[in-house]
Structures are given as C-alpha cells and as structure tokens.
Amino acid sequence: MTATQARPAPMTRGYRFELVKLLSQWRVRLLLLVCWIAPAAFVAAVSQQSMLPTDTVFGRWMHATGWSGSLVVLDFACSWALPLLTSLVAGDVFAAEDRLGTWRHLLVAVRSQRRIFVAKSLASLTVILLLVAGLAASGIAGGLLAVGNEPLVGLDGHLLAPADAAGTVLLAWACVLAPTLAFAAVGLLGSVALGRSPMGLLMPALLALVLQLAQLLPLPVAVQLALPSHAFLAWRGLFTSPAQTGPLLIGLVVSLVWAVVAAALAYRLFLRRDFTDLAYDGSGRRVLVTGVVPLAGLVALTFAVVAAVTPAHGSGIERAKLQDSLATVYAHLYRLQARELGRPDVTEARLKTTASCDKGSVRVADEGPGNDWRCVVSWHLPGVDSVGSAIYQLDVTADGRYVADGDGPKEVNGYFQVRTPTGDAPNPLWQFDGDVDLLADTPEGTVHASHASAPARPGNPSWASSRTYRPQNPPPRG
C-alpha cells in the first residue's frame, strides 16, 4: 500500500486562514475601530478649538483646511502609532502560535513552513495596511467635514490647491508605508526569535523609541538618513516646492532594505526552527545574533553608502540653506497675509526677500540644530525705496524642521492675529513651520549670507524694527 505525498495547503487558503485568525482577535478589532474612528473625531474636535497643536507640523493650519488634520494625524502616527501598530500585529503573529500551542497543529494542516511564513507575513501586512488606511481616511474625512476642502499651506509657505493638497497628502501617507513595512518586518523577526516572550512584541516599539532618541541628537545627516525611521520624517519634504525628494527617496530605499533584510532574517530563523523541540521558547542570545547584529551592520553599511553617494555632510543644517528656506517661506506667507489684509498682491520675485541668520553667539558656528537661531528677514515692496525687515527666533531640529517665531515688528509678525476687513484672523507670519533640505547644496546667489551682517540682538537699537518697515498698506484699523 502506497500513498501520494501530501501537498502543502494552497497559499491563498493559508493567507485567508491567517487573516481570519487575526481579525477574530479582539485586540485587532479594537485597533481597527480606533484607527477608523478616532482620527476623525480628534481632527474634527481639535479643528474647532482655539488652541491648536502648533508643536506638531501643520497643526497651526488645522482651522484653515481639512487637509492639515490628516497631516497632524500622520505626524503623530509616525512618532508612535505606526510602530505600536506593527508591534501589536506583526510582533505577535508568530508568538501567538507559541502561546496557544498550535504550531504542530498548523504545520500538520499546512505542511510547509515557507507557506506559513508567507501567509502570516501577508496577513499581518494586510491588517497593518487596513489600520494605516483607517488612520488616513479617518483623519481626512474628519478634517474635510469639520473644516472643508480648502487650500493647504505647505512647509515653504506656498499654497497647495485642494486637488494638489489631496494628492500630496495621499502620497505622504503612501510614503510612510515603507518605514511601516520596515518596522513590521522587525516585528516579525522579534515574534519569530522570541516566541512567547513579550519582548518580541515590543521590538518595533523599542526600536522606534531608540530611533526617536537618536533623531533628537545632532547626528551627521548621513547617519540620520541611514536610519529606517527617516522616511517617517522625510515625507514633509513633499510639502515644499520643489519637493525635497532626495532625503525622501533615500529614506524610502533604506526602509525597504530594512524590510527585506529583517523579513529575510525572520524567514531564515523560522525555517531553522525544530517544532518537535518542546523546550523552544526563544532567547535573547538568538535575537542578538540573528537580529540586532545584522541590523546594526545594515545601519553601518547604509551609512557608508549614503556618505559615499550623496552630498551629505555635517548636520545638513547650514546657515545659507536655513536663510534660503526662511526667506522663501516668508515670501509666500507675506503674500498670504497681504491677501488676508486686502492689500494688492505682489509676487515673491518682486519682494526679493532675503534672510540673515546667526546661531548663538559669535563663538558658535552657524551650523546645526538648536533653538538659538536668530534671523532677520528683509524684503522690498514695489515702488518703495526702503527695505522692510522682521526678526525671527528659530528652533531648528536635527531633522531639518524649524519653527520660526516672529519677534516683531508687531504689525508684521509680532502678534498672533491680524485685523482683516472681515475681522481678526490668525497672522500667518507670526509663527510658521519650515523645512530645510538636509541634502540640498548650499544655495548660491539667493541669500547673501556671507555678506549679510549678523542680526541684531534684542535691545540693539541698530535693529531696524518698525523704522525700516514701511508697509505699502498698513493694516486697517477698526
């Protein structure tokens, strides 16, 4: 009596089974519910408040357009939610079988470790995509319903028409799928390597925490770009014109490489596992050898490649680039303010805006992140001989984002509101966000950093203040 060898279960059935198992878990159902409802509620509620989350990028525009709410959700998700979601889904998908004691049962049914791995990975990826889609769709819906489909102010101050805003917002959400995949793959690796141990579940979250701490440090830009979490920040570059595609593309590639390498490590470890060994329960040493060391090696390799093939050097935050960025944002937002105030429109080219920045004291090099940047923005108005100027304090973070805080004159940027013909409105020049392209070449000819004198300190009478500000049409007074 002979029998044919049993064939492995078809992949689609294995995938469906894994999906059913995941979706039957109360934890996953709760996550889905939260991801599809909470962002809409949050955006709708916060958009109506007078206090906006200005510490989050695009937060200060939540009252102005429905698209900014989704970007606030995206920024928050990149910090915490996405790594946590990958932890709770991918970080548990293999460990759950260890906890339930179902491995042998599953192997007998499927008869292929390779197919089990692929089915589990695809099923967890599907659930993660559903969760991310929920976050995106819910945030957008909440914003559009509560505020409306209005133009979005980009990170260089230019206005994106609603259609452009929609496309760019969706593209930004699509971009963060790459680092999400990387964290999901790390979750798979932790789940395979550590079995029932909760440490496996926490691996993506712990990695996110470590990387966030690293991103707070003034690391060389090549190191920042070599981290798998960089694409969680680099999507912001889509909201400048032209888009900062260099850091974004590098971030996407690095994330995808991480996803492939971590998934391959998990796959190899899974195929080597002996399922008749009842004593198996993962080990810290295994994680170190099969996970941490190869991934640390990947960071080193990526750093070397990025440093070799890109113009990245130093922190990527240089005085000239910062001045250029600030002048650009200011010019765009000046036009916005002019429109609010009912003044005649003037193009950025005619404004000829320049900025002059200084970091700290004379002993500190004008380079790198910090909250001690001080800049003076100057611009020309058509038909007026004198030059207008305004002062800003800049808080620049290592990832290139900065918040410019207006220091006066009051009529331009020293007060949070402006008086418009229809009433008080937020002053776009009072505080705004900007983003320095970490990989951009130092601009030439736009801003004359080397020729510009350092901005005056507060109290320095040489600062032009309102004496040099000659608005063509002063804000109307009631």
Added chain:
Amino acid sequence: MQRSPVVRARGITKSFGDVVALDGVDLDVASGQVHGLVGPNGAGKTTLLGLLLGLAVADGGSLEILGTPVGRALAVPDGVAGFVDGPGLYPSLTARQNLTALASLRGNADGGAVERALEQVGLTDVADDRIRGFSLGMRQRLGLAAALLTTPRLLVLDEPANGLDPAGKRHVHRVITELAANGTAVVLSSHRMDDLAALCSEVTVLATGRVVFSGPLSKLAAESGELDYRLLTSDPAAAHQVAEGVTGLGVLPGRDGPDADVLVVRGPVPALDELVVRLVGDGVAIRELAPVVTPLEAAFLALTGAGGGPGPTEGGTR
C-alpha cells in the same frame, strides 16, 4: 484478514542537542489496528508521534508511512492526521470556524465534512460557540474532529482522553473503535493503562527513548510478574498468620491508620488460591481481594523501572 502495514519504523533515532529522545526505535502498525504508546514522561512518545505526523525528521533509521518513505519534515503522505501536545485550536474562533478553516487548508471544502466531524464527536450543539469557553475535554473532542476531517488512514493522537469525563471518554473511544473497524490505523499515547486496555490491541512501551516492550496487551500483562494484592478480611490478625503459612506467598508489612486492617501479599496465583482456601477453612471471611495495581500497570512499572516501590521486607503498600 491480511492487514497492510501503515507504519514501519526501523532503528529510529532523534536527539535534541545532547538529549537523546529516541534511540533505535522500531514500530509496526497495521491498518485497522489501535496501537498504544506508553512510557513515563520524557520517554520519547511525543517525539515519535511528531515524526509520524511529519513535524520533524529522524536523525537516523528509516520510516515508512502508508508505504511511502519519509525522509524530510512535513513530507508525510496524504491520509495522515492527528495532533500532538494538545489539540491546538484557536480560542478566538468558534468550533465550526476552526474546523472550516482546517478543512479549507486541507483542500476539503465540502461543508458536510465539518458537520459530520462535529456530529461524530458530539459537539454539534456548541458548534457556533467560541472555544475559549470550552473545557479541556471538549477541546480534545474538537481536536479529534479536526483529525477526522480528511478521513485519515493513519490517525495519530497524543493523550486523546486527557481531560475527558466518562461520557466524553466513551464517545471518543467509540469513534476510535469505529475508525479502526473501518481500516484506519490509530497510534495513540496515554498515561492511563485502562484507556489502553479499552482501546488498544497492541502497545509499545518506551523508556528513555528505547522500546522496552512491543506486542499484544495480553503479552504485556504477562510481563507483570508477581503482583501485590490487597486483602481485607473479618480477622486481620488470623489472616496474617494464615498468609505467612502459605508457601511462596510474601506478606508486606502493614500500615497504620485507615489501612491498618489491610493485608498486602505478593505471590503467584496458585499461592493466592491456597490462601483463599485456607482462610475460608479457618472461618475468616474475605471482604476484598484485589491487585494493588492492574497487571498492565504493574508490567509498565516493572518494564520502565518507574515503580520504585518497596519489596516485601521493606514494608508498606503501594
């Protein structure tokens, strides 16, 4: 009726690091046979069952299942089903969902198979309940139902009666017996000799990875040697005196407490017969005479060295 071989293992070895789980194990199971695997904890039963299910591959020796050599993991032929180390079900799914998913994985999309399996193990009434609330016995029965989905020719079960109440046990025994009657070979492990006695025609006893006995149950019982018997009489002192006078019969020292009146004797059946005759002749009423352990259990303890009890001169009952 000539029964065809379903399992043929020769010189199977399997180690986990320095631990030798199986050491030159031979096993023959024919179709329609219910074969019991028994042994103390760590004897290698689950490892052997895992090899039969294809969960691992042996380090050495040869294994043929349903006439097909098994040389690598997960490469057992069609027609093998079962479970080791618990039935392995998903608590967040209902009983029906568990079985439907498994049926789908095995390419058995026939919805009737799920219903039939549920009916076979008596779980139709709770088919739509999540198994999170199931008792251990109900899970065991559902695990058996999962194994029945594909009409197996070799059914491998690890402790199938574990956690079952008497009714559930009868149910499971009936299913296994019916399967065997229809030609399915069943290999099951159990710690309970009474389960093996009720189900199995042959048993293999494992100890520290080696086969110490393999054959019919009746032959195993013969391996038990001299048994210890509990003797409860109307006059313990007189009975003790009579027992000491019977040639070939040993009397174990008595115990204090509630068993103080119980006499434990050890010897061959003829000597026991003589003891009974003498007691009756002396007017001592016999209220109970029974082996302290069953012959199968005694054989198991003797073969595996797991008994560790005292001899007649050391005193105490087991």
